[in-house]
Amino acid sequence: MTERSFALGDRRVRVLLGHDCLDEVAQVLTALDADRFVFVTDDTVQGVVGGKLAGVVEQTAPALLLSHPPGEAYKNLATLSRFIDLALDFGVTRRSVVVAVGGGIPGNIAGLLAGLLFRGIRLVHVPTTVIAACDSVISAKQAVNTAHAKNTVGLYHPPELIVVDLGVVAVGSPRDLRSGTCETVKNALAIAPGQIPALRRLLRPRADYTAADLGEIFDLSLTVKSRLLLRDPHEKHAGLLLEYGHTVGHALELASAAPDSAARAIKHGEAVALGMAAAADVAHRLGVLGADAVDVHEELIARVGVCRCLTAGLDTETVMRHIGFDNKRGYQAHSSSHVPMVLLSALGVPLGPGQRCLTPVPRRAVRAAVHELLRRGRECGGRCSRGRGAHA
Numbered sequence: 001m002t003e004r005s006f007a008l009g010d011r012r013v014r015v016l017l018g019h020d021c022l023d024e025v026a027q028v029l030t031a032l033d034a035d036r037f038v039f040v041t042d043d044t045v046q047g048v049v050g051g052k053l054a055g056v057v058e059q060t061a062p063a064l065l066l067s068h069p070p071g072e073a074y075k076n077l078a079t080l081s082r083f084i085d086l087a088l089d090f091g092v093t094r095r096s097v098v099v100a101v102g103g104g105i106p107g108n109i110a111g112l113l114a115g116l117l118f119r120g121i122r123l124v125h126v127p128t129t130v131i132a133a134c135d136s137v138i139s140a141k142q143a144v145n146t147a148h149a150k151n152t153v154g155l156y157h158p159p160e161l162i163v164v165d166l167g168v169v170a171v172g173s174p175r176d177l178r179s180g181t182c183e184t185v186k187n188a189l190a191i192a193p194g195q196i197p198a199l200r201r202l203l204r205p206r207a208d209y210t211a212a213d214l215g216e217i218f219d220l221s222l223t224v225k226s227r228l229l230l231r232d233p234h235e236k237h238a239g240l241l242l243e244y245g246h247t248v249g250h251a252l253e254l255a256s257a258a259p260d261s262a263a264r265a266i267k268h269g270e271a272v273a274l275g276m277a278a279a280a281d282v283a284h285r286l287g288v289l290g291a292d293a294v295d296v297h298e299e300l301i302a303r304v305g306v307c308r309c310l311t312a313g314l315d316t317e318t319v320m321r322h323i324g325f326d327n328k329r330g331y332q333a334h335s336s337s338h339v340p341m342v343l344l345s346a347l348g349v350p351l352g353p354g355q356r357c358l359t360p361v362p363r364r365a366v367r368a369a370v371h372e373l374l375r376r377g378r379e380c381g382g383r384c385s386r387g388r389g390a391h392a
């Protein structure tokens with residue numbers, strides 16, 4: 001395994017990267033000298049890797065395996081509360097370590113569990129999706145959802161260590177690999193355009209990435225996120241740039257996942273890619289972003305394999321209603337006629353004034369961009385070359 005690290009507040013977080021290295025991962029965990037291990041995973045990842053890893057570690061220290069059904073619906077206080085009781089029954093102490101094995105969902109639940117037990121015990125992430133490896137674990141933010149909204153209850157608790165087995169990440173579904181890679185595209189467009197040539201070389205619409213490709217994609221993400229976290233460990237100021245594409249993106253994700261939705265659920269990263277297309281369109285309509293920069297958005301979104309036809313079944317007003325609940329409300333005085341958004345004036349250059357890089361955008365400009373996004377989605381109707389297989 002190779003080692004990297006990044007600073008998070010007053011802590012340096014070690015990152016170990018390897019390929020088919022589960023035994024080494026177990027050795028690294030054992031070396032933490034914990035009195036007990038609490039593994040948190042989901043029922044799918046338990047079968048792929050979580051159960052095996054916990055089994056190997058258990059040969060040296062008592063290990064408890066906590067698992068929940070996969071999905072956003074289980075990232076809630078009920079799962080967390082059940083896990084807290086089971087961990088305490090198991091005899092967890094301040095010397096114990098919580099190990100998250102899985103995507104961003106078990107990662108966030110484990111992060112909150114570790115942050116709350118005895119006001120904070122050690123947390124290790126073993127991410128198994130691209131989104132977890134490249135995005136959610138490179139952060140101190142931990143949260144679960146409530147009936148009101150996503151990520152409403154949480155705290156900051158940095159991990160002690162991150163261990164990535166790229167061989168495990170690479171066996172995820174093409175859609176999950178693509179969804180994670182969209183966040184790396186976002187970093188390049190909004191923060192580090194110098195990474196665009198590397199992405200042109202790496203991205204493939206079918207998302208048939210090798211472990212080596214994923215290692216390169218991971219390093220691109222780590223470079224950007226570690227630079228931002230150095231200045232802004234709580235991701236409240238410069239870190240808000242990471243929210244590029246998320247205003248329309250979250251709304252598409254939530255609208256498509258609603259129980260009464262006629263649309264198929266859009267994954268987080270896919271939604272962010274489409275949200276970036278909408279943000280570029282908004283900025284272009286307002287006359288602040290040039291056509292060349294819009295074209296680069298289109299090119300990278302095509303290369304990553306996301307098409308607007310994913311929005312089939314959604315309507316503009318439903319998406320606009322969800323935009324009204326965006327979690328960036330409260331950063332600025334709220335006005336119902338404006339939506340705070342991260343917009344760019346050029347690739348890598350935020351338009352927004354002040355530290356928070358948020359621009360109040362007239363709702364009608366956002367509505368026009370959403371309307372156009374959905375119209376072009378209907379126009380494609382799944383006929384795109386990227387649609388076949390790539391959306392499976």
Ligand SMILES: NC(=O)c1ccc[n+]([C@@H]2O[C@H](COP(=O)([O-])OP(=O)(O)OC[C@H]3O[C@@H](n4cnc5c(N)ncnc54)[C@H](O)[C@@H]3O)[C@@H](O)[C@H]2O)c1
Nearest residue numbers: 044070103104105128129131132135136139141168171172
């Ligand atoms: N800063 C942060 O805390 C932060 C940042 C980004 C995202 N997130 C959160 O992360 C979550 C999304 O992450 P995600 O997409 O990883 O979700 P996830 O954990 O649900 O994983 C996606 C799916 O992949 C499956 N899976 C995971 N690893 C696998 C593997 N190796 N092989 C086969 N299947 C595998 C899971 O069972 C699940 O069905 C959201 O809840 C989001 O809010 C948090």
Ligand SMILES: [Zn+2]
Nearest residue numbers: 183246268272
């Ligand atoms: Zn995101």
Ligand SMILES: [Zn+2]
Nearest residue numbers: 307309380384
């Ligand atoms: Zn299409």
